[in-house]
Amino acid sequence: MQPRDLSDHVAYEAGRGIEEVARELGRDPSEFVKLASNENPHGPSPAASVAIREHASSMSSYPKAAHADLVEAIADRWGVNDEQIWLANGGDGAIDYLHRATLEPDDDVLVPTPGFAYYGMSARFHHGGVHEYALERTDDFAQTAETVLERYDGERVIWLTSPHNPSGSTMPLEEIERLAEETDEETLIVVDEAYGEFAERDSAIALLEGRDGYDARDDVAVLRTFSKAYGLAGVRLGYAVVPDEWASAYTRVNTPFAASELACRAGLAAIDDTEHVDRTVETARTSRAEIRDRIDAHVWPSEGNFVLVDVDDASSVAEKLQDRGVIVRDCTSFGLPGCIRITCGTDEETDRAIGAVNAVLADLEVDTHTEAEVPDT
The missing domain is CATH 3.90.1150.10 (Aspartate Aminotransferase, domain 1)
Structure with a gap:
């Protein structure tokens, strides 16, 4: 076999x-x-280290209040509803969740090249096809809606990385909004902001919520992680912020207890550090x-x-x-x-x-x- x-x-x-x-x-x-x-x-965040030590004896228990408390804290941080937070085992876990919620067999995703390999890996795991749009070295890896639209062919999910890894370039929110407006209603724009804390730009969460002069959208989601700025790469904790309309899908795509007890405790402490x-x-x-x-x-x-x-x-x-x-x-x-x-x-x-x-x-x-x-x- x-x-x-x-x-x-x-x-x-x-x-x-x-x-x-x-x-x-x-x-x-x-x-x-x-x-x-x-x-x-x-x-790691010193507060997170203390929390891990204090709660090490609870490793025999499944995540309970720590999970709910952390979701509430993240939602409060971004001014969204608790149900819009999809907590996951690292940012890659959130990538999987979004693909589970969107991809039917033979649906395609559009990913940047160069870029994070796991976008395509996850899509293929979920029986999706992978197409690419190029961020050109000769153009300083500039990210514009036009660059993506030139390669767009009705893909179910478009992946943006802002700041982009490995170049560090970003995509302005008005370009993301234009991309969402000029793609199909059933195309989800996902903005991976794993390095968002280091950028001098507003989060694309503003597009979900209709803030700062933008219209609220139901076709944009945002990824964030505790791995970078909070220093918790080793415990694997990330999340997606999704539109209100997507909230009920989480319980159907979530791996049971994917975010560990210690990861949740560490994240809850770190978010206020x-x-x-x-x-x-x-x-x-x-x-x-x-x-x-x-x-x-x-x-x-x-x-x-x-x-x-x-x-x-x-x-x-x-x-x-x-x-x-x-x-x-x-x-x-x-x-x-x-x-x-x-x-x-x-x-x-x-x-x-x-x-x-x-x-x-x-x-x-x-x-x-x-x-x-x-x-x-």
Whole structure:
């Protein structure tokens, strides 16, 4: 017996961890700094850490009040009804829920390239087809309604990422509104705002609720996560904010108790830890400015907690940076073999990364010139 045909599916390629790289190179993990996975350099919200310790003994219980309390807190944060919050096991769990609620067999989704691979992976798991629209490197990965509409062909779901991973570009709300207006009534526009806290833009939740001069829409949903600004990537907690009309679908697509007891407790504590979030956002903004100003290569403007750097040969640069103890993301898996992505770290981590990148680029330039000067024999 064999599993179903998975030949069209691809495996998700995550950023490499310190232990993995240290083991491969036969070195001490303490020699490395990891700036490959867009994690929080200040760690988890301290309030969340306290909550996890205090409630560790309750792990034998299914989530109950913690789930309801967290949903209420998130809804209050965004000024929406509790029923509009679809809590999930990470942002990827919310992606699955939205596909379960929308896709019939042979429905299609439209996803950005480069972009988060799991949009397409999840659609295929739910027997959907995947089409792509391109965010062009030569256009600084600009996100406009026109870019998407040029490729739109009646897909059931359109995925937007704002800020976009790996470039850091964003899509203005008026462009998202135009896209919603010019697509079919049965097309859902999903705005993935996993990095939203780091951007100086309003959330697309304004479009759901008809705020700030926008008409309320029933064809836009928004994804958010506790993984980045709150530093809770390890407990897997995310959510979707959906239109009122979608509220009743949650109980039919939700995996029972998908968000764990400890994740819910951590999220409930973290959501009020504004000091930690403010510190994290300020660190990211300072770091990305430093990288743009000081790295000897083109760095794209970013509104995420990371930057994309043009280095010509990503795999070679990433490998040489590992030798220097700095782990970054080789963006070849995103279809950008000439780019690396660097997570915004602390001042010390950022300074170390900048020095290492500049040294590697200088060495490669010397090597290239040396090879060019060797006469043919």
